[in-house]
Amino acid sequence: MSASASASNVHAGDADRPVLSIKGATKRFGSVLALSEIDIAVRRGEILCLLGDNGAGKSTLIKCISGVHRLDSGSIVIDGQVIAIRSPAEARSAGIETVYQDLALFDNLTPAQNFFAGREIAGPQWLPRGLRFLKQRQMDSETVSLLANLKVTLPRNDAVVAMMSGGQRQAIAVARSTVFARKVVILDEPTAALGLRESRQVLDLVARLRDQGNAVILITHNMEHVIELGDRAVVLRQGRKVGELIPTPDNKQQLVAMIVGA
Amino acid sequence: MSETAKDVVKSGIKLTDPLPFARVNTLSILLKILNFGPALILLLLIVVLSVTSSYFLTPRNISNILAQTAVISVVAMGQQLVILTRGIDLSVGSNLALASVLGALSFHAGAPAALVIAAMIASGAAVGAINGGFFVFGRLPHPFIITLATLSIAKGLALQLADGRAIPGMPPAISALGTDAFGGLPGSVFVVLAVAAVLFVITRTMVWGRWIYAVGGRPDAALRMGIPVSWVLVSTYVVSGTCAGIGAVLLAGRTDAGSPLFGNLLELDTIAAVIIGGASFLGGRGHLGNALIGALMIGVIRNALNLLNVNIFFQLIVIGTVIVIAVEGDVLRNHLEGRVRVLQAGKHA
Numbered sequence: 001m002s003a004s005a006s007a008s009n010v011h012a013g014d015a016d017r018p019v020l021s022i023k024g025a026t027k028r029f030g031s032v033l034a035l036s037e038i039d040i041a042v043r044r045g046e047i048l049c050l051l052g053d054n055g056a057g058k059s060t061l062i063k064c065i066s067g068v069h070r071l072d073s074g075s076i077v078i079d080g081q082v083i084a085i086r087s088p089a090e091a092r093s094a095g096i097e098t099v100y101q102d103l104a105l106f107d108n109l110t111p112a113q114n115f116f117a118g119r120e121i122a123g124p125q126w127l128p129r130g131l132r133f134l135k136q137r138q139m140d141s142e143t144v145s146l147l148a149n150l151k152v153t154l155p156r157n158d159a160v161v162a163m164m165s166g167g168q169r170q171a172i173a174v175a176r177s178t179v180f181a182r183k184v185v186i187l188d189e190p191t192a193a194l195g196l197r198e199s200r201q202v203l204d205l206v207a208r209l210r211d212q213g214n215a216v217i218l219i220t221h222n223m224e225h226v227i228e229l230g231d232r233a234v235v236l237r238q239g240r241k242v243g244e245l246i247p248t249p250d251n252k253q254q255l256v257a258m259i260v261g262a
Numbered sequence: 263m264s265e266t267a268k269d270v271v272k273s274g275i276k277l278t279d280p281l282p283f284a285r286v287n288t289l290s291i292l293l294k295i296l297n298f299g300p301a302l303i304l305l306l307l308i309v310v311l312s313v314t315s316s317y318f319l320t321p322r323n324i325s326n327i328l329a330q331t332a333v334i335s336v337v338a339m340g341q342q343l344v345i346l347t348r349g350i351d352l353s354v355g356s357n358l359a360l361a362s363v364l365g366a367l368s369f370h371a372g373a374p375a376a377l378v379i380a381a382m383i384a385s386g387a388a389v390g391a392i393n394g395g396f397f398v399f400g401r402l403p404h405p406f407i408i409t410l411a412t413l414s415i416a417k418g419l420a421l422q423l424a425d426g427r428a429i430p431g432m433p434p435a436i437s438a439l440g441t442d443a444f445g446g447l448p449g450s451v452f453v454v455l456a457v458a459a460v461l462f463v464i465t466r467t468m469v470w471g472r473w474i475y476a477v478g479g480r481p482d483a484a485l486r487m488g489i490p491v492s493w494v495l496v497s498t499y500v501v502s503g504t505c506a507g508i509g510a511v512l513l514a515g516r517t518d519a520g521s522p523l524f525g526n527l528l529e530l531d532t533i534a535a536v537i538i539g540g541a542s543f544l545g546g547r548g549h550l551g552n553a554l555i556g557a558l559m560i561g562v563i564r565n566a567l568n569l570l571n572v573n574i575f576f577q578l579i580v581i582g583t584v585i586v587i588a589v590e591g592d593v594l595r596n597h598l599e600g601r602v603r604v605l606q607a608g609k610h611a
Contacts, residue, residue: 068486088485088486088487088488089488092488100486104480104482104483104486104487105480105483106475106476106479106480106483106484106546107479107480107546108475108478108479108545108546108547109475109476109479109546113472113475113476117472117476117483117484117487117489118473118476118484118487118488118489119487119488120469120472122468122469129469130468130469130470130473130490130493130494130497131468131469131470132468132469133467133468133469134467134468134469134472162599162603163599163602163603164603165603
């Protein structure tokens with residue numbers, strides 16, 4: 001459950017077998033077909049960019065993977081096993097971490113408290129979870145070493161995140177996903193609200209997530225980021241998968257054309 | 263931007279640079295003053311009153327203030343937990359009245375003191391459970407509605423059971439709590455301290471307490487992080503109701519009676535105490551000290567106005583005015599925090 005445990009998983013298992021694969025994902029909202037027969041797969045140590053115009057189905061697809069929505073049909077396979085994801089908690093216990101666009105940070109809590117929210121280190125074990133006593137010092141020190149691993153330094157580790165800037169908050173949210181990420185990390189437009197320099201810092205973090213052996217799904221509108229970081233890019237349009245290729249500076253125009261349907 | 267993107271990559275994320283403008287420091291100091299404001303104001307009140315009234319600082323008067331503040335303090339601490347989750351418990355006064363009536367009735371039915379106390383606390387907790395249960399599992403939009411309903415129901419039930427009158431008589435053990443003094447202090451003070459200690463342990467050292475703050479800070483994120491939000495919410499109403507039951511024991515002890523007329527406007531006093539004490543209505547911000555300082559401030563203001571012979575109607579106006587000032591202070595605090603964040607973000611963009 002600790003940072004070291006997730007690091008020890010690096011490169012475990014067959015590198016060619018996808019950690020996460022989605023087969024025939026279909027989702028309707030009323031009469032609107034939001035997702036239609038979508039297949040994607042992502043491997044360890046790989047960044048898969050999910051591209052598409054607004055309303056293409058990117059967010060719906062990741063919400064189905066992270067347990068916010070349920071697929072009408074299709075299957076989610078993790079490490080070769082078909083699993084049912086019925087809630088965000090189930091997705092997390094299956095090893096899927098999501099950094100939401102709204103960050104889902106608790107403004108009134110410190111970074112360490114945010115990291116361990118809902119998964120507090122506490123004891124004794126024989127008590128019901130809610131009645132256990134917090135091991136705050138252990139959580140604080142694990143947070144410090146984790147942030148050091150990711151080369152994130154904050155002005156104060158004991159200040160509530162409400163007092164931190166957009167880039168710091170984004171870094172905290174991404175770092176939190178690494179605490180417990182065991183298999184897959186999904187990032188929904190992590191640089192959307194950031195300036196140039198802060199974007200760079202977050203992209204750097206995303207690369208570290210990959211280097212630690214996670215399978216990363218990155219949603220972004222920024223083609224430069226896709227070409228720089230993406231090992232593969234999947235393009236969605238109107239709920240369908242319209243293409244998949246390895247992004248390079250040469251096929252940037254082709255990617256853009258697929259996104260807008262030209 | 264003087265550095266190239268590459269330099270930033272090499273150096274990792276450095277967010278420790280000194281804050282951009284001297285203004286941030288000014289704002290931070292202002293924020294600190296706002297956070298400690300309630301305690302400072304209480305101190306100032308006490309200093310001014312001890313100078314202007316020779317009676318104010320006498321042991322007798324202090325003991326009197328503490329005895330009168332005990333009920334508000336205990337119930338306000340429960341209210342504090344509810345307010346931490348962005349809720350409100352309007353039923354505490356009626357809940358206390360019903361508990362005191364049930365206590366008095368059980369005493370007259372021959373129950374021993376321990377059972378009378380248990381009856382009052384259980385009655386309080388039960389009303390709290392009803393509040394929390396209907397709010398959460400009845401999918402009500404806001405606890406205002408259900409606690410307003412139980413305010414009415416509990417009051418009506420108490421009046422019905424007591425036939426509209428106070429029921430005199432309490433076991434000596436309970437009367438002792440309200441009147442006797444240990445070391446010059448009323449017994450109720452020790453009950454307040456005990457309740458504060460238990461709630462301190464819950465809110466500061468237990469997972470339960472951490473969840474209360476998380477749910478108050480960001481309910482939707484709490485759900486996504488796997489925190490059992492429904493049960494956390496219900497628990498705060500049960501605690502608030504339990505505190506009302508304990509308040510009933512204290513008030514019954516002080517007056518040697520149970521009465522359906524107890525706890526009138528107690529919801530106002532306790533909410534006022536929490537807000538005056540510096541907690542935030544915006545959720546997840548505040549601690550038990552806020553409720554205690556706020557309750558003491560209300561006690562001191564009432565006492566002072568009494569010593570200065572100001573009539574009771576004017577007291578209501580003063581308390582209400584103080585609430586408005588405290589809430590505006592909370593709004594100002596949030597605004598200043600927003601400013602600090604914008605300035606910091608400007609530095610790093």
